[in-house]
Amino acid sequence: MGRIACLVVPDFSLAALVRANPSLAGAPLAISDSLAPHSELLTVSASARGFGVRPGMTLAQARSIVPNLVAMNRSLAAERSAIGALSDAAESLSPLVEPAGAGCVYLGLAGLGRLHGSEEEIAAELCRRVDRLGMEAAAGVAANKEIAHLAARCGGMRVIAPGREREFLDWLPLDVLGLDDGLETTLARWGLRRLGDLARLDSGALGSRLGRRGVELVRIARGEESSPLIPRRTAETFIEETELDYEIENLEALAFVMRPMVERLADRLSMRGFVAGAVTLTMGLAGRRSFIRRVALGAPSIDVRAILTLIALSLESSPPDSAIESIRIDAEPHHPRPAQADMFLPPSPAPERLETTLARLAALCGPENVGLLRAENSWFPEAVRLEKFDPPPPRPDNCPSAPPRPSNVARLVVRAIRPALEIEVLCARGRPESVRGPNLGGRVVSLAGPWRHSMPAVHPYDLQHAPQCAPAGRVNGNANEERHSMPAVHPYDLQHAPQCAPVCRVGDGAGFNRDYYELALADGGVYRVFRALDSGRWFVDGVYD
């Protein structure tokens, strides 16, 4: 086994709190089990320690020394997030990672020299990555876990060269071992001040006095390896959670709280070479209820702004119904799609920006008004359906090198009128003579038609049991009025009626008969008009433009 590095975050509980609340960095901070004046301080930050505050003091005593001391309860949620971040920093550098409790992780450095240089550079890079994730860590590199841990506990970055372990260990004071007060007092009474003093003792004799703990102390003092590095690959989960001091009741405040969480997640994901495919919000609500919402990113991304926008739009559409007490954000890791723009193909919208734009458009216009509008496969000429807009990427075979052959003739397009407007038509000898309607009217100058579109009625029984047996249409061979009857409509088309239902509604199984005309009016417009034969009413449903 090669060299081993150890990352230690001192005062891990405090560091986790500061990571979740960067505004507390540098402030005199203490953790106590409660916020009552008589509660004991468990951990004290370096700045508070500099003023003379010590663990074990009561909060009132500490505040008498440092009036602006910030006292907080321990946050397990913040610690869990910090443990995950520390593992991410370690796994971003080495595949051999063994988590060892809160705030400590071991890495195997075998084979990393070619990638990251010397051990000093590796230790410095480790500390930089942990710092990027919002914590300060100390790193130690040595031949085994115990020595590397001791080197890290000394603070800063310390590399113990091979063969110089005893030289390093001999001068270390005993308090670096983190012994309890009673054992430390006992060893001090025996005149033992440094690890070198312990290493010179007989392990059996010390074991007879102190038990197994004494044997272990001698082994540590001599730098002997007790357990090898056992790499444990952690699950690729990226979770940030926080417990709120005060309930949040509006989305603006929620966005303010979520922003640094999403930023931390983005840093962790990018450090591991992932992007977020979706985020799942789990919020603890007042009354011990929870609210879970999954927001899928159409295009995996670590763009913080895009993710926050999608979350905000999702929550705006259906917000939680109670105040929020805690927030947890899970990011699903995806491998980033390799995409390289082609200089010779037309540009297309970037997937993540397109997804954000579509979400914003849906919030502006309504989700039923944005997308890819396509004609429905139906006998109703006005039938349309809306699909998700997902343009295919331009490929060389999609984009002809030569532009299409130019034409001298354009194709007339119909401007649909949804729903169709009812109009008055005066007929003579069965042919429209003049038209009057909302903002429409005039004498009929020319007309084409009628063209019959019909669909016989289908009994609801046939719809369910024998949909293929619907009767077929008929063709009338009258030369004066050429009619073209459509064949029977598949019941599927009956169920998928157009979004903008025609004025002559077709119920389940009901048929329809329309005679279509193209009328050129004196006002200059050419309109598509139909007459519902069942009711005799006239409608205009399109204008040629």
Place this chain on the structure above:
Amino acid sequence: MAAVPISVPFGSPVPSRDGARSLARPADRPAAHPAERPQPIEFTGVFKGRELTRKDRRLASGLAPLDSLLNGGIARGRISEIVGPTSSGKTAIAAAFAAFATGRGEVAAWLDLPGAFDPLSVEAAGADLNRILWASFRRRSSRIRADYLSSDVFDSDAAESGRRYNFARRGAASLWSAALKAAEMILEAGGFGLVVLDFGAMRYPLAESKALRLARAAERSGAAVLALAERRMCGTFAALTLSLGRLGARFSRLAPGAPALFDGLALEARVTRNKLGVPGYRAELDALADPLCEIPSRNASARAPSRPISQREIR
């Protein structure tokens, strides 16, 4: 006065009329359509600013008379307006631009204020619907419907129902705001080659500040913005205004006594404003209509009658 028969069948260039200057004269124009000339290698998306307005980087429509009139097409990064009354071919021309853009693999957006987008006919015009983002701003519950035909209803009773008139103005303003906001979102997203803003029958032009914002967004994005309306909407911020007019509707019969068929419209396009060229030129072109029914004998040759048929003869 009898209608003057148009004796030129579909598909052939039509000479100019009334002595107006026209670019649609085959003898005066280069033989090769701008799109047919050897195209330089395009580094799309790299050039910005004035480079976008170069003739060989414009967005063509695929219609020879129109592209000759526009010196290659509409400029990217600029607002171009197509104005004209009902059935003047505005939407057909816009669909032609969309067809050309999507045919090249570009993505287009169609902002549909009146809710008049018909995917069937736009697809028949050659546009690839998979590359067209559609957005509508219809409010079903609102009394103000930006339908194609409804905007004048309120103006006609303005004296009696002034409150309704004001409400119409406020409703229209909110629709514009939403549409312009949507246009800015799409332009900021980038990657769109064409953005069509269909204003329908809106009677009020855009405020200068809004038109300026739209113009700046278009310039930043490099997309061609096409505004369709019955009147000019963008004022001085439009680089091109193309006014369309209808010369006539064409109806024909396959045989005496057979039902009349609607063949299409004869259109006139006139450049009334051109910041990047010379205004005043005009061209004529034809727009073909899709039949409402299937007639086996209805083919291209039959659609272009050998003998001109006046509109009076149809009846």
